[in-house]
Amino acid sequence: MDDFEQYSRKNSLQIVGITESIRENENVVLEIADTLDLQVKPDDIDICHRVKRKKSSPIIVRFVSHKVKSSFCKQRVRLRNVQFADIFPDATAADRVQASKIFINENLTAFRRELVGKANARKQELSLLGAWTIDGKVFVKTSPEGRPIRIYSERDLNNL
Numbered sequence: 001m002d003d004f005e006q007y008s009r010k011n012s013l014q015i016v017g018i019t020e021s022i023r024e025n026e027n028v029v030l031e032i033a034d035t036l037d038l039q040v041k042p043d044d045i046d047i048c049h050r051v052k053r054k055k056s057s058p059i060i061v062r063f064v065s066h067k068v069k070s071s072f073c074k075q076r077v078r079l080r081n082v083q084f085a086d087i088f089p090d091a092t093a094a095d096r097v098q099a100s101k102i103f104i105n106e107n108l109t110a111f112r113r114e115l116v117g118k119a120n121a122r123k124q125e126l127s128l129l130g131a132w133t134i135d136g137k138v139f140v141k142t143s144p145e146g147r148p149i150r151i152y153s154e155r156d157l158n159n160l
Helices: 002-008 025-035 066-081 093-098 110-124 154-158
Strands: 012-016 045-050 059-063 103-106 130-134 137-141 149-151
Touching: 002 110, 012 025, 012 066, 025 045, 025 059, 025 066, 059 066, 066 103, 110 130, 110 137, 110 154, 149 154
Parallel strands: none
Antiparallel strands: 012 059, 012 103, 045 059, 130 137, 137 149
């Protein structure tokens, strides 16, 4: 069932780090795309809304095509040097203090989000070099020379 649920999220991304006072979710996506030098038009966005979670309320954006989502994913590393205030200079001082960094993640199911969290915990323990997702698939790397290993469950992670 998890595979089907993840497939339905294939064209979706999650944007974290945008304060709730900024309401125009679609404009947020377009501003970030502009910052990343991506040619995204309002017609490329199928739906865009916030999701309430325990600690935050990320913006979920579903794109019309997988190609647009993939281009966003490839360029998201460029956000490392970008602050919230750089994209939204008109934001209030309180918003600038509350939000400093913006992150773009894949929209994962709860099971896969938990699996990535456990892999990242292993990364902190120095038993893994890295953990990441591509199109909802979880990968880890155990050595600099090694190939990435796809992880399907916690058992796979424990057997490394």
